[in-house]
Amino acid sequence: MRDRAPWRYPARIVPTAFLGIIALGTGLMMLPAATAGPHGAPFVVAVFTATSTVCVTGLTVVDTPTYWSTFGEVLITVLSQVGGFGIMTLATLLSLLVSRRLRLRNRLIAQAESAGLAGGNIGGILIRIALVMFVSEAIIGTILMLRFWLHYDYSPGRAAYQAVFHAVQSFNNAGFTLYPDSFVRFVDDWWICLPVALGVLGGSIGFPVLFELAREARRPAGWSTHTRLTVWGTVLLTSAGSLLFLVFEWSNPDTLGPLGANTKVLAAFFQDVMTRSGGFNTIDLGMMHSQTIAVANIMMFIGGGTASTAGGIKVTTFLLLAFVIWAEIRGEPDVVVRHRRIAEETQRQAVTVALLGVALVAAGTLALILLDERVPFDRALFEVTSAFATVGLSTGITSDLPPSAQLVLVALMYIGRVGTIAVGTAIALNTRRRQYRYPEERPLVG
Amino acid sequence: MRDRAPWRYPARIVPTAFLGIIALGTGLMMLPAATAGPHGAPFVVAVFTATSTVCVTGLTVVDTPTYWSTFGEVLITVLSQVGGFGIMTLATLLSLLVSRRLRLRNRLIAQAESAGLAGGNIGGILIRIALVMFVSEAIIGTILMLRFWLHYDYSPGRAAYQAVFHAVQSFNNAGFTLYPDSFVRFVDDWWICLPVALGVLGGSIGFPVLFELAREARRPAGWSTHTRLTVWGTVLLTSAGSLLFLVFEWSNPDTLGPLGANTKVLAAFFQDVMTRSGGFNTIDLGMMHSQTIAVANIMMFIGGGTASTAGGIKVTTFLLLAFVIWAEIRGEPDVVVRHRRIAEETQRQAVTVALLGVALVAAGTLALILLDERVPFDRALFEVTSAFATVGLSTGITSDLPPSAQLVLVALMYIGRVGTIAVGTAIALNTRRRQYRYPEERPLVG
Ligand SMILES: [K+]
Numbered sequence: 039m040r041d042r043a044p045w046r047y048p049a050r051i052v053p054t055a056f057l058g059i060i061a062l063g064t065g066l067m068m069l070p071a072a073t074a075g076p077h078g079a080p081f082v083v084a085v086f087t088a089t090s091t092v093c094v095t096g097l098t099v100v101d102t103p104t105y106w107s108t109f110g111e112v113l114i115t116v117l118s119q120v121g122g123f124g125i126m127t128l129a130t131l132l133s134l135l136v137s138r139r140l141r142l143r144n145r146l147i148a149q150a151e152s153a154g155l156a157g158g159n160i161g162g163i164l165i166r167i168a169l170v171m172f173v174s175e176a177i178i179g180t181i182l183m184l185r186f187w188l189h190y191d192y193s194p195g196r197a198a199y200q201a202v203f204h205a206v207q208s209f210n211n212a213g214f215t216l217y218p219d220s221f222v223r224f225v226d227d228w229w230i231c232l233p234v235a236l237g238v239l240g241g242s243i244g245f246p247v248l249f250e251l252a253r254e255a256r257r258p259a260g261w262s263t264h265t266r267l268t269v270w271g272t273v274l275l276t277s278a279g280s281l282l283f284l285v286f287e288w289s290n291p292d293t294l295g296p297l298g299a300n301t302k303v304l305a306a307f308f309q310d311v312m313t314r315s316g317g318f319n320t321i322d323l324g325m326m327h328s329q330t331i332a333v334a335n336i337m338m339f340i341g342g343g344t345a346s347t348a349g350g351i352k353v354t355t356f357l358l359l360a361f362v363i364w365a366e367i368r369g370e371p372d373v374v375v376r377h378r379r380i381a382e383e384t385q386r387q388a389v390t391v392a393l394l395g396v397a398l399v400a401a402g403t404l405a406l407i408l409l410d411e412r413v414p415f416d417r418a419l420f421e422v423t424s425a426f427a428t429v430g431l432s433t434g435i436t437s438d439l440p441p442s443a444q445l446v447l448v449a450l451m452y453i454g455r456v457g458t459i460a461v462g463t464a465i466a467l468n469t470r471r472r473q474y475r476y477p478e479e480r481p482l483v484g
Numbered sequence: 485m486r487d488r489a490p491w492r493y494p495a496r497i498v499p500t501a502f503l504g505i506i507a508l509g510t511g512l513m514m515l516p517a518a519t520a521g522p523h524g525a526p527f528v529v530a531v532f533t534a535t536s537t538v539c540v541t542g543l544t545v546v547d548t549p550t551y552w553s554t555f556g557e558v559l560i561t562v563l564s565q566v567g568g569f570g571i572m573t574l575a576t577l578l579s580l581l582v583s584r585r586l587r588l589r590n591r592l593i594a595q596a597e598s599a600g601l602a603g604g605n606i607g608g609i610l611i612r613i614a615l616v617m618f619v620s621e622a623i624i625g626t627i628l629m630l631r632f633w634l635h636y637d638y639s640p641g642r643a644a645y646q647a648v649f650h651a652v653q654s655f656n657n658a659g660f661t662l663y664p665d666s667f668v669r670f671v672d673d674w675w676i677c678l679p680v681a682l683g684v685l686g687g688s689i690g691f692p693v694l695f696e697l698a699r700e701a702r703r704p705a706g707w708s709t710h711t712r713l714t715v716w717g718t719v720l721l722t723s724a725g726s727l728l729f730l731v732f733e734w735s736n737p738d739t740l741g742p743l744g745a746n747t748k749v750l751a752a753f754f755q756d757v758m759t760r761s762g763g764f765n766t767i768d769l770g771m772m773h774s775q776t777i778a779v780a781n782i783m784m785f786i787g788g789g790t791a792s793t794a795g796g797i798k799v800t801t802f803l804l805l806a807f808v809i810w811a812e813i814r815g816e817p818d819v820v821v822r823h824r825r826i827a828e829e830t831q832r833q834a835v836t837v838a839l840l841g842v843a844l845v846a847a848g849t850l851a852l853i854l855l856d857e858r859v860p861f862d863r864a865l866f867e868v869t870s871a872f873a874t875v876g877l878s879t880g881i882t883s884d885l886p887p888s889a890q891l892v893l894v895a896l897m898y899i900g901r902v903g904t905i906a907v908g909t910a911i912a913l914n915t916r917r918r919q920y921r922y923p924e925e926r927p928l929v930g
């Protein structure tokens with residue numbers, strides 16, 4: 039009999055923990071107290087919303103402010119916070135564990151070591167993560183509170199409530215809002231859009247990078263390859279995405295068209311950041327040109343940083359694949375990122391994460407159009423990518439889908455959230471030793 | 485000054501040769517004699533049709549039987565034959581060259597050697613390929629001729645002409661037809677559909693495999709990994725694709741619905757084979773369910789065998805990636821296909837071909853919807869995949885696209901046809917020696 043204790047298989051911690059919290063959240067959301075009406079939420083609504091909060095996605099099947107009671111909204115806040123904190127701590131700790139195992143196996147360079155975590159004990163890391171989250175959310179919340187109170191004339195209590203709710207959603211990249219049209223009403227409000235967007239960006243970087251930046255922000259030459267890839271990748275993707283949104287939607291009368299030039303820039307930047315996992319929107323996604331939707335699909339699929347609240351295949355995975363292709367085209371035997379050779383195992387891991395992601399999105403899209411023949415292909419693809427990458431943007435079809443299709447999205451949110459981490463960790467921890475080798479062969483490809 | 489002689493850079497032979505033949509074909513098609521009307525074809529029509537024939541794609545911007553004269557149709561036949569023969573011989577010879585270079589570098593196992601080509605000289609190989617093509621086309625043509633003559637009451641001359649035209653199109657996977665609705669009128673005719681489908685299948689296997697099968701058909705245990713992957717991959721994809729088409733379209737009143745059960749099976753099999761590069765259709769693609777279109781996209785992208793008249797990323801590339809992921813998930817240090825280890829270089833080559841294909845299809849789709857805003861995303865994706873994989877199936881939008889978008893498809897057909905071969909060969913031939921290695925690092929992915 040095999041020993042199945044969880045500490046023997048740390049890769050199982052994340053899926054199990056998330057399953058438990060989702061089950062608890064579903065139960066609580068089915069209580070009559072959680073909804074505005076007299077009855078509790080039906081099972082599919084509860085499990086969808088609980089998964090969407092815990093996996094910090096933000097897709098909804100009901101209108102958040104009218105369907106849920108205050109208790110329900112507090113539940114959404116707490117579950118988003120638990121989900122965001124959980125994913126960041128567990129992913130960070132697992133990366134540390136992976137690095138220690140690798141060191142035991144006498145490898146020279148370990149991931150987390152180079153990413154600046156080697157010195158910390160587990161308790162210290164948890165406290166540091168909690169502190170960064172709390173401070174970030176407090177800053178965002180304070181700015182939002184003042185703005186809601188002073189500019190929009192909310193009562194101080196309501197301003198504080200709304201500010202806390204959206205600050206938590208922002209840093210955790212969770213994407214729920216208390217407005218039926220997300221953030222469209224704030225499209226030209228720099229005091230709302232900037233803190234929210236910067237909060238989303240901060241949460242989507244990932245703690246291994248944040249910790250290293252805190253120590254070495256002024257010495258980029260000393261950054262680890264992981265930090266280097268994440269930072270430059272984020273800068274590159276954010277600039278390119280914002281620019282494409284700006285150019286493609288500049289004169290679209292239903293999106294950026296009516297806005298002033300400055301506001302267009304703000305809205306394009308805001309939408310690009312949200313697309314790579316935030317999940318809010320200030321322009322109507324259903325009215326975007328299809329070329330913009332296509333770019334948004336790609337950005338959602340790539341997502342944010344590793345061990346962050348963002349989803350997707352991750353910025354490092356995407357950039358590493360680009361470096362692999364570049365090395366291959368130039369005929370270089372090694373994949374080199376600025377004087378550092380990328381380990382073969384890491385290359386294969388990146389390929390696996392990306393191709394499994396493609397397969398999952400393809401299968402999910404197929405399932406959605408099979409289960410609801412009214413759904414056009416491009417809308418199904420968008421919604422499935424949004425669920426897989428835990429983005430939460432929607433062209434509006436989710437609430438009208440049949441329950442079976444909604445459960446497909448539930449599965450995609452869950453797999454998209456815990457799958458990449460579990461697969462990545464399992465691969466890194468379970469690598470078998472080579473006992474013997476078969477003779478080599480080279481089939482023709484291409 | 486660097487030496488740029490073509491024999492120093494054999495990877496450049498294929499792109500250059502195809503460019504030359506396309507230019508010649510374009511010029512000939514602009515002659516008034518090539519069209520049914522009094523004037524020659526405009527440049528965009530000529531370059532599109534010439535590229536589509538030479539790259540054995542089959543996409544059209546005009547109705548073949550009414551637009552072109554008999555001379556124009558003969559041109560299409562000759563150019564398809566030259567293109568199909570060219571791609572098979574050049575790809576086969578380059579794979580042989582690659583294997584010889586590798587042997588010079590003291591590698592033990594060489595691709596073409598294991599694929600059964602090592603003994604042949606260049607002249608012998610060309611003659612064998614020409615012979616297989618001629619005999620196959622003669623058999624298909626004879627069956628079609630008899631059927632056209634005896635069953636459809638064509639005059640003997642017309643039956644022979646139609647038979648030769650479609651036999652050449654079939655084995656070369658070229659996809660042009662002399663009927664405005666492709667092969668829809670023959671949907672229930674086994675004497676037409678079976679020879680054409682088997683011809684397409686034969687042409688899409690690739691010569692390295694055909695030669696090995698000719699020698700070792702009865703001894704599968706001795707097959708090279710390349711042959712093994714191609715044969716089982718083709719069987720697997722053809723069965724799975726036919727079954728999905730059959731299930732998805734079984735009761736669709738606009739496609740398989742009105743047909744008898746046997747005819748449904750024939751039509752589903754025919755359509756799956758055509759999707760992986762043949763380019764004919766017996767059911768109206770524009771009326772298919774979107775789930776069937778989604779499966780067709782995937783099948784088109786995968787395509788046929790290496791060094792064949794089929795396009796796409798190739799069956800071996802697709803299966804190798806599946807084996808890479810499988811090994812990765814199981815934590816195996818080597819990728820093993822039935823007691824043979826797949827070389828690291830081959831794995832990286834497969835990843836490069838597949839990811840460049842994805843990038844090209846994404847960029848092409850984006851370009852198409854940017855250049856013509858009336859085109860829906862899913863139709864643009866289908867047409868672009870069809871062009872990249874030189875399949876030639878169409879939902880009917882190509883002829884209505886603006887010239888700029890048609891030129892994008894021309895570029896995709898050309899790159900899709902010569903790109904994978906050129907990239908694959910360039911990679912294999914130009915691999916640089918490792919002078920020194922940088923220290924290894926392991927960024928976090930997923
Ligand atoms: K989200």
Ligand SMILES: [K+]
Nearest residue numbers: 541657763875
């Ligand atoms: K074709």
